[in-house]
Amino acid sequence: MRNQSSQTVPTITAFEQSPDRGQGLARDMPVRWALEEVGQPYDVRLISFNAMKEATHRALHPFGQISTYEEGGLALFESGAIVFHIAERHAGLLPQDANARARAITWMFAAIATVEPPVVQREAAMYLERDKTWYEERLPLVEDRIRSRLDDLANRLGDADWLDDGFSAGDLLMVQVLRRLSGSGILEQYPTLAAYVARGEARPAFKRAFDAQLAVFTGQVAG
Amino acid sequence: MRNQSSQTVPTITAFEQSPDRGQGLARDMPVRWALEEVGQPYDVRLISFNAMKEATHRALHPFGQISTYEEGGLALFESGAIVFHIAERHAGLLPQDANARARAITWMFAAIATVEPPVVQREAAMYLERDKTWYEERLPLVEDRIRSRLDDLANRLGDADWLDDGFSAGDLLMVQVLRRLSGSGILEQYPTLAAYVARGEARPAFKRAFDAQLAVFTGQVAG
Structure with a gap:
């Protein structure tokens, strides 16, 4: 399934307000970083701490956390699992051998x-x-x-x-x-x-991911 | 790589003396269970608490723990990673879709x-x-x-x-x-x-795995 190109831009979730003041320690950061490493564009849906615990979000993430990953009919949670999914679908994060x-x-x-x-x-x-x-x-x-x-x-x-x-x-x-x-x-x-x-x-991929999550905190639109 | 038959029987490590008195909570248990689910025979090398912390074992497991998995030229550690490896190489533990x-x-x-x-x-x-x-x-x-x-x-x-x-x-x-x-x-x-x-x-696969790890503790040879 490597290098399978996707017609759908995936959507991930991130905190509406950064609990770490933009240090990039929240669980969207490894997901953003992985997406940047493989060159996959993505959309971000921001979510408040309250909304994260509600049924709509829990349908995506049973433990009421971030991040989540939606792509076509697929919905995933757990940042480690999402990073693995990205790594499996694209070249650049796992060796070929x-x-x-x-x-x-x-x-x-x-x-x-x-x-x-x-x-x-x-x-x-x-x-x-x-x-x-x-x-x-x-x-x-x-x-x-x-x-x-x-x-x-x-x-x-x-x-x-x-x-x-x-x-x-x-x-x-x-x-x-x-x-x-x-x-x-x-x-x-x-x-x-x-x-x-x-x-x-x-x-460079880390920096792009870091800047994108920081932009949410500083209120500047990510590029 | 599904259903790839292996010429080599993998070797895993387990505690020489069970810290949980054979309750099957040590990290060899999920590995044994996964191997039993897919019907892959395996060898077990028992290791003492002291030997686990020595350089020979740390070459296999950097954190000086069990379990490890050796198969031909491949050496893995982390029970979750080993279970995933088994699941990826054999049918039965991950859906096809x-x-x-x-x-x-x-x-x-x-x-x-x-x-x-x-x-x-x-x-x-x-x-x-x-x-x-x-x-x-x-x-x-x-x-x-x-x-x-x-x-x-x-x-x-x-x-x-x-x-x-x-x-x-x-x-x-x-x-x-x-x-x-x-x-x-x-x-x-x-x-x-x-x-x-x-x-x-x-x-049944759980029971076989449980009995095999218990046999180490009771001193009875596993079947």
Whole structure:
């Protein structure tokens, strides 16, 4: 199904008001980035926090979140699944070689299943437990769990540019997970991982995606 | 690449000693289950907790965990990625129709990215924070986050047997996530989800996989 051209421009959903003030950490960002990498134009439907929890949106996304992806008769949710769908339908995000492709997909799952959970846990603590008596004492434990993952990730990356040969959807998701550590001071303890994130952010497709999501926040119309 | 027959029997890794006393919650279980669903024989290499953290195993699994998958010149890690690899190479775990296939893959990601994290968080609290002053007070907050996901999941499942038409790799991973709630009393509050898990556990392939992982713990040779 590679390189299958679509007659329909897909529509994705994004927050009407950016919860991260345009830092590009919301779940539309990896989807936008993937679409930009493969050169697929897309439409965006903005949605409010309230509307996201209502039945109309839940019919698209059972967990009442973003992003979603609609293309003709197909409706998908989960940013990882949407990135995979884009990667499978277009050239540029997964290697042609079957074994290299399977390894790139493995890194997609590793980003989501193994590296992201402790990173999101830290955010959950900061957003949901900041007023709790245990917050100060517990946060370092959560951050140690992040460092345990980053130790392993840095060891595997070594001095390579990307996780497995060329840039892939696995790198896209991993860079996006690591970007969530911005401002934590943790990523800075891993210079090779910080450089890896910088390589991702330097990609023209990343920049186009970032600018498009930022334009929603600043009120400037995306190009 | 469907129905491609392999000359090589794949080898997966599993714990030498079961941390869950054979309940089938370790990460080899979904891999075994997927292999059984598609009728692919496999070999198992048992590994100790110490060996799992050493360089030989980390060359296969950068995060020093199970499971891994080796087949000819291909080496994969991450149980979700391995299940997907099996599902892509064999008939039986993903629909043939392209849109239905994309939706089934979406449920694989939803199981891993959206439902599993709060479930594993509860385990992390129980294993790593039971001696902390905040344990008793914080656990209900974590369990509320699980219930929030299960509310949405139960709403979507409704009275259907599986998440999207026929049984798929998405159901396999979702059932396996929900099984981790065994003994928590939480799943029992969702009769339709408990029945969904029971349907998964009633599948002959599940039973074969469960018995095989149990045999490692009981010391009886798997059939």
